Amino acid sequence: MGSSGKSGGTRSWANPLRDDRDKRLPRIAGPCSLVIFGVTGDLARRKLMPAVYDLASRGLLPPGFALVGFARRDWAAEDFGKVVHDAVRQHSRTPFREDVWERLAEGIRFVQGSFDDDESFDRLAKTIADLDRERGTGGNHAFYLAIPPGAFPTVCAQLSRSGLAHQQGEQWRRVVIEKPFGHDLDSARELNRVIGEVFPEDSVFRIDHYLGKETVQNILALRFANQLFDPLWNSHYVDHVQITMAEDIGLGGRAGYYDGIGAARDVIQNHLLQLLALTAMEEPISFEPAELQAEKIKVLSATRLAEPLAETTARGQYTGGWQGGQEVVGLLDEAGFAKDSTTETFAAITLEVDSRRWAGVPFYLRTGKRLGRRVTEIALVFKRAPHLPFDTTMTEELGENALVIRVQPDEGVTLRFGSKVPGSGMEVRDVNMDFSYGQAFTESSPEAYERLILDVLLGEPSLFPVDREVELSWQILDPVIEAWTAAGRPDPYEAGTWGPASAHEMLTRSGRDWRRP
Known part of the structure; x- marks a missing residue:
């Protein structure tokens, strides 16, 4: 498995002589983590966590992949692990396999905190740094904002203040935003401005699940x-x-x-x-x-x-x-x-x-x-x-x-x-x-x-x-x-x-x- 640099992708080669541009081969994510804000919500439980498991089941996540939950709940990592386990068993598309779950569970972390608390994001930054060292996530992290749009500015500001939005060299940091993208043209422009002050446009992924x-x-x-x-x-x-x-x-x-x-x-x-x-x-x-x-x-x-x-x-x-x-x-x-x-x-x-x-x-x-x-x-x-x-x-x-x-x-x-x-x-x-x-x-x-x-x-x-x-x-x-x-x-x-x-x-x-x- 070789690095694809900034794109964050790697390929699994059956034949080393095969053309690198062959689109028939599955693309496997490179070293990285996914951080979910709003991890206690219905979207995370019914869609996001099962989708992560299904990707792992299909062999499309790297061995050191990490899943980090951020929420107010006073949970230990084991509590969050059980939440993910139950969501996966109930909602995943692919059959539940214990060996897949055990590999995924090794990379599960939880950070307790609120969006307006500096110390919470400092703990998240430390968790991310630990994952880079322990799991080999390579400084590549995606932040999924499964939260109300009104909280976007606060979370983006915290990601900037704590250094979590900053990328160096070949590392990448990306932000994922759920709809609604504003409620009219003026609010959409303001939302784009707020996010654009922290993340460049090519690092912003606006989810429209229909696409x-x-x-x-x-x-x-x-x-x-x-x-x-x-x-x-x-x-x-x-x-x-x-x-x-x-x-x-x-x-x-x-x-x-x-x-x-x-x-x-x-x-x-x-x-x-x-x-x-x-x-x-x-x-x-x-x-x-x-x-x-x-x-x-x-x-x-x-x-x-x-x-x-x-x-x-x-x-x-x-x-x-x-x-x-x-x-x-x-x-x-x-x-x-x-x-x-x-x-x-x-x-x-x-x-x-x-x-x-x-x-x-x-x-x-x-x-x-x-x-x-x-x-x-x-x-x-x-x-x-x-x-x-x-x-x-x-x-x-x-x-x-x-x-x-x-x-x-x-x-x-x-x-x-x-x-x-x-x-x-x-x-x-x-x-x-x-x-x-x-x-x-x-x-x-x-x-x-x-x-x-x-x-x-x-x-x-x-x-x-x-x-x-x-x-x-x-x-x-x-x-x-x-x-x-x-x-x-x-x-x-x-x-x-x-x-x-x-x-x-x-x-x-x-x-x-x-x-x-």
Whole structure:
């Protein structure tokens, strides 16, 4: 195992003569540690710790890897070790193996303290120095801020004061930030400024877990590795694009996070605008991070809201109803939400991309809670064929052709097209051609956090939005939030349906309909 220098990555070679650029080989993180702030939270327990174990189980972490937890709890290292053990046993993707756990447990440490206490961070600095000496972590450390955004400035200042953010020579220090990246353009710029005073931009990794999903990454392969699709991927053939993230769950128990934020800030600003960028971007010169980021920035810079916003956007708030055979309450009856809350649980917007490829093609983005089912998909809906040889009775059951990329669940791609119904007459009906990850590949897809944590340790920023992307996203969304704030209450929609009537009217004005996934 050889060092890859500043990139923080090493490779395991089966053949020493194999080309160093062979992408088929797994990339293994070099000597390093991961420090998790907010380690007692749900994200750390359900996602981060299991992802670390899964990486270790797959042999993608170095032998001396260390995992450090930082929290207020008065725990000994053994207590924290048990917390990690229980989280791994309950939530890991790969089978639990005692030998893997024992190797990982050797590098587990815990530091008790609070974010505003200098002595706590001095103890953390000593722990890090001890790991460099005892575990051979080489001065390479990633700091995962699984904490509320309001605590970012304090923690960053402490990392700077204690010297933990400082790197020397070939060493690296990186910071990982969970969304939300601010709550509007001004706050996002301030957040970028605060973090930028401590860490250079190439050491800042903003986690959008959707970008770590296998199907999202497959958008690039689908588009640029197949001549079949590229000639059709433009306004000559595409009528419109729908990007949907629907959830069937409500917000019980999440009022502290969600109230006052809403669906647009929570999902559209990050997940859906990133999916739009990957769908609409031009082919990059290469898949190097800078090239990918440059193309996404071009798309977001060319993206604007369709107007008037009263007709091209919609928001809603779920009321009581039936879902999955169970009666559920509306948002205003969920614990923690005020009876006069105007927080939207459904949001839909219409965007246009001012480029030669996409001129005149509307992009419809929607997200919501308590909708008909849980699904995330990108649907390119094609223009109708002239049907010159057919009369209306032959094609009355035929819809538009569509290419649908399913991000979750049942990851895959569906192509919808017309086919003749068997029989003596000429009748054309929609059929689907399906590709499913689960059926096509024997190996299960890694969890998004596995891929993203490994990329942090490797110094591979392709799947992480840079500061300019974050600011452009807020620049697009801010006018919508302002208009909705002035408009009063969101429109109601019954739990288990597909959103308020205003969302359906938004498309029917142009003779279109939302897909029912």
